[in-house]
Amino acid sequence: xxxxxxxxxxxxxxxxxxxxxxxxxxxxxxxxxxxxxxxxxxxxxxxxxxxxxxxxxxxxxxxxxxxxxxxxxxxxxxxxxxxxxxxxxxxxxxxxxxxxxxxxxxxxxxxxxxxxxxxxxxxxxxxxxxxxxxxxxxxxxxxxxxxxxxxxxxxxxxxxxxxxxxxxxxxxxxxxxxxxxxxxxxxxxxxxxxxxxxxxxxxxxxxxxxxxxxxxxxxxxxxxxxxxxxxxxxxxxxxxxxxxxxxxxxxxxxxxxxxxxxxxxxx
Amino acid sequence: xxxxxxxxxxxxxxxxxxxxxxxxxxxxxxxxxxxxxxxxxxxxxxxxxxxxxxxxxxxxxxxxxxxxxxxxxxxxxxxxxxxxxxxxxxxxxxxxxxxxxxxxxxxxxxxxxxxxxxxxxxxxxxxxxxxxxxxxxxxxxxxxxxxxxxxxxxxxxxxxxxxxxxxxxxxxxxxxxxxxxxxxxxxxxxxxxxxxxxxxxxxxxxxxxxxxxxxxxxxxxxxxxxxxxxxxxxxxxxxxxxxxxxxxxxxxxxxxxxxxxxxxxxxxxxxxxxxxxx
Numbered sequence: 157x158x159x160x161x162x163x164x165x166x167x168x169x170x171x172x173x174x175x176x177x178x179x180x181x182x183x184x185x186x187x188x189x190x191x192x193x194x195x196x197x198x199x200x201x202x203x204x205x206x207x208x209x210x211x212x213x214x215x216x217x218x219x220x221x222x223x224x225x226x227x228x229x230x231x232x233x234x235x236x237x238x239x240x241x242x243x244x245x246x247x248x249x250x251x252x253x254x255x256x257x258x259x260x261x262x263x264x265x266x267x268x269x270x271x272x273x274x275x276x277x278x279x280x281x282x283x284x285x286x287x288x289x290x291x292x293x294x295x296x297x298x299x300x301x302x303x304x305x306x307x308x309x310x311x312x313x314x315x316x317x318x319x320x321x322x323x324x325x326x327x328x329x330x331x332x333x334x335x336x337x338x339x340x341x342x343x344x345x346x347x348x349x350x351x352x353x354x355x356x357x358x359x360x361x362x363x364x365x366x367x368x369x370x371x372x373x374x375x376x377x378x379x380x381x382x383x384x385x386x387x388x389x390x391x392x393x394x395x396x397x398x399x400x401x402x403x404x405x406x407x408x409x410x411x412x413x414x415x416x417x418x419x420x421x422x423x
Numbered sequence: 424x425x426x427x428x429x430x431x432x433x434x435x436x437x438x439x440x441x442x443x444x445x446x447x448x449x450x451x452x453x454x455x456x457x458x459x460x461x462x463x464x465x466x467x468x469x470x471x472x473x474x475x476x477x478x479x480x481x482x483x484x485x486x487x488x489x490x491x492x493x494x495x496x497x498x499x500x501x502x503x504x505x506x507x508x509x510x511x512x513x514x515x516x517x518x519x520x521x522x523x524x525x526x527x528x529x530x531x532x533x534x535x536x537x538x539x540x541x542x543x544x545x546x547x548x549x550x551x552x553x554x555x556x557x558x559x560x561x562x563x564x565x566x567x568x569x570x571x572x573x574x575x576x577x578x579x580x581x582x583x584x585x586x587x588x589x590x591x592x593x594x595x596x597x598x599x600x601x602x603x604x605x606x607x608x609x610x611x612x613x614x615x616x617x618x619x620x621x622x623x624x625x626x627x628x629x630x631x632x633x634x635x636x637x638x639x640x641x642x643x644x645x646x647x648x649x650x651x652x653x654x655x656x657x658x659x660x661x662x663x664x665x666x667x668x669x670x671x672x673x674x675x676x677x678x679x680x681x682x683x684x685x686x687x688x689x690x691x692x693x694x695x696x697x698x699x700x701x
Contacts, residue, residue, distance in 0.1 A: 216444060216445075219440075219442070220442055220444070220445040222438050222441075223442030223445070224445075227438050232446075235446060236442060236445060236446055238692070239448075239449045239450070241692075242449045242453070243449045245625060245629075245688050246629070246684070247629025247657055247681075248629070248630065248632070248657075249629070249658075249660050249661050249680075250456075250629070250657075250660065250677045250680055250681055252661070252664070253660055253664050253673055254452055254455065254456070254677070256664055257459075258455070284448060342537075345536070345539065347538065347632040348632055348661060352661070352665060372539050372632075375543060376542075376632065376635060379543065379546060379636050392543075393543065393547065396543045399540065400540050404532055404536070407532045407535040408528075408532070411528055411532075
């Protein structure tokens, strides 16, 4: 199984361009002479979209996690669980379509522009997509801590609110961080929804309301029309390689956080 | 018990609001698709070919359904032996705990890799390097890779969950290891593996990014061939929307995908309940 990963990265590395990858300022204009392959706009797009989605999904997701773990009456929790599973099971392309006929259309109507694609729309839909993952991971972390400490703390006369703020939240912190990292990894790699909603314009975005082209959208747009082995092809694959590294690093971080969470639970 | 402080009440209210949003979002999304798509969703939509000009403005989505199903079948041909076999190895034969935990971490990392990267890998390895071209075979292999880590993780857990007493009882009867695996372990773990399989298939059916460059085309006639491209449900939806061909059909296609997956996941949940009962 490790070999699978090595094969994947190794293959990409065999195609790595020897030239400098990180021309952040250069524009993306593969048809110019000489062609220029700056990926700066794509990175900015990716981080903007991911940032927007996290800003929305993290408070809401952790809120839902707390609700599911502690406050929800059992009957409500029994509805919430399949509802979140349903949300997690909807394919990305359907989310993209949904965002297209709701947020994008609303923004177009409101602003009077012919089309309403924006990084903000992509970020909002992305937030809905990563919400169930953040919610269920944080609910699991909170539930584990709560079971361990609830009776001991309540037995000492600590109030519910104090128990929650002083004990549960602190003990569950690594678990909550793992939930956020999971959301970040998913948001960074999500393709279809941002491809359909971000506007897919290869220019440096001016703000959250402008159109842009996150890295995954760039890959999905350009790969189909790229000759294998050309400099552009190698550039796309090295960009993919960087994305892979980022996501793998995040996943390692999640594993480490989870391990820490379970080790420190009983200190 | 003292009276609750106002801050606590506010906090409680916010958390309730979050929970209600969490329950309302899926209802909103699915309800929206139902209201706008149900009118178009007829039997002939499911069993007819795309018609009209450009194709997709009339007719149905039969080739896309068949293409998605064929891709999954090809993918399962490699994902089932590798996934269940790998899970069996990790749970039963793995020589050291250390190797087991490293392999497990690697597979989990693989499961977290974004699907677009599977698509790029498939394009570079199968389509270009192995000269398969954009084809059912290449796309099926990529989807097999997408399903593999999910299947491996769930089958390892399924094998590990079979109680140790069974193992000792079976081996103490003087049977050899293969009899233990084929007559006790596999039947005992079957339901859980099946649930994992449903999960993996449900994930793979809906993902467009891995097959976008490896298997799918917007429209084609003729049957399914391993060396020919196919239409798939998620890419059909993508093309309908991004080329602004037909929003009516896009609603109906999205509805087919979501309802199909909901039925699939419902089956997985029913399996889990059956598992808990037995």
